[in-house]
Structure formats: C-alpha cells, structure tokens
Amino acid sequence: MSTEQIPQGANVEIISKNEKKARELVKKLNLKQIKGITRVTFKQRGNLIYAIDQPDVYRSAAGTYVVFGEAKVDDLNKRIAESQAAQEQAAAAQQAASSNKTTEDKSPEAITADLEQASLQPKVEEAEEDDGEVDESGLEAKDIDIIVDQTGTSRAKAVKALRKHDGDMVNAIMELS
Known part of the structure; x- marks a missing residue:
C-alpha cells in the first residue's frame, strides 16, 4: 500500500526497518510496556534537555527502561532567557502604562516654571552650604x-x-x- 492510497485523517504509524528489529528484540527480552507516559526527558550538562513526546516505554525486570520515540533538543538556557526577556518587557509595559496615567500640565508656561524652579533649587542649597x-x-x-x-x-x-x-x-x- 503506497502513501497515496492511505485515506486522509487515518492514524497510520510508519515504522522503519531498524525500529521493527528493535521492537522484535524487545519482545524477546521479555520487556513489559508501560502505558500512560506522555513525555520522557533526558537532562545533560549545560541545561541541555532531550525530550521525547508520546514515547513507547518498556521496563525490564531489573529496572532498566527502553524508550522509543523521536527525541527533540530543548535548550533550557534559551527558555530561561526568553522568559526573562518576556518578564522585562511586561514590567516595562506596566511601568509605561502607569506613567501615562498621571496627568501633568504640559503647557509652555508650566514647563518654563518647572525648569526655573529646578534650576533655582541647587543654587540656593549651594549658597547656603558654601557661605x-x-x-x-x-x-x-x-x-x-x-x-x-x-x-x-x-x-x-x-x-x-x-x-x-x-x-x-x-x-x-x-x-x-
């Protein structure tokens, strides 16, 4: 049966020759399949994680596990950096939103008065202390x-x-x- 003859939406699992051989060997070793596992992860140095979604997991009597599935690399450092960047952006957006809520008089007269007041204050303080x-x-x-x-x-x-x-x-x- 070719791939053109498979009806659309059918749940068909295509298994390679090597995987078929491995599954036959697993049966010969009397490994028991464990149902209900949705994800298996392997952690390596440097926070590098290999994740297998929807794996086939087998267990031997001695406690050894055999896992079949497609391993995908998941870099934990990258995930942490992305989450920190998202948190910083959220904090900046929140700060910008709170600063926009305050209403100030932005007329030219008010700005000029603020500038004059700011420029006069340090001169008064310095004059008092340096007398x-x-x-x-x-x-x-x-x-x-x-x-x-x-x-x-x-x-x-x-x-x-x-x-x-x-x-x-x-x-x-x-x-x-």
Whole structure:
C-alpha cells in the first residue's frame, strides 16, 4: 500500500526497518510496556534537555527502561532567557502604562516654571552650604576627599554628612548619593 492510497485523517504509524528489529528484540527480552507516559526527558550538562513526546516505554525486570520515540533538543538556557526577556518587557509595559496615567500640565508656561524652579533649587542649597569656611577639625582629609570623589558633592556637604554620622564614611556616602 503506497502513501497515496492511505485515506486522509487515518492514524497510520510508519515504522522503519531498524525500529521493527528493535521492537522484535524487545519482545524477546521479555520487556513489559508501560502505558500512560506522555513525555520522557533526558537532562545533560549545560541545561541541555532531550525530550521525547508520546514515547513507547518498556521496563525490564531489573529496572532498566527502553524508550522509543523521536527525541527533540530543548535548550533550557534559551527558555530561561526568553522568559526573562518576556518578564522585562511586561514590567516595562506596566511601568509605561502607569506613567501615562498621571496627568501633568504640559503647557509652555508650566514647563518654563518647572525648569526655573529646578534650576533655582541647587543654587540656593549651594549658597547656603558654601557661605563660610568649613570646620574640618576631628575629621581626616582623605575621608572627606573620598566622599567628595564618590558622591560628586561639595566639600562642605561631605564634612556635614561625616559629622552627622560621627565619621562613618559608608553612611555619609549613602546619605549623599
């Protein structure tokens, strides 16, 4: 019977010669077929997985299994990367949706006022802190220099933060950054 003579929609399983031989040997070895298994997976190093869907599984009396079916490679690292990318996209979409919900006044006057307010605030803070000489007594100059380098703030702010945290550089840097 050729493939043209098989009616459409018929469930026909075509078995190769090698598979026929293997099945005959399985029968000679007294292996018992196990029904109800829908998927068999084999894991290899590097999260590489071989999966066999709808396998024929046989078990020997000693506990050895023989599996027949078409093995497909399933790379777990690729699946993990794809799921992380999908989660990141969902988080970005959620964040964009939440930021679009907030309504702000986008008139030119409001934007100009916001810009003026933002540009005036740092000047006022710097003027307040840089007015006088900074008293660095009791503090090490290298600690102050490290804080200035790490946070990019003025020396007066670094001294003030160090005094507030009793010379603890870590807490001073955390406050200023």
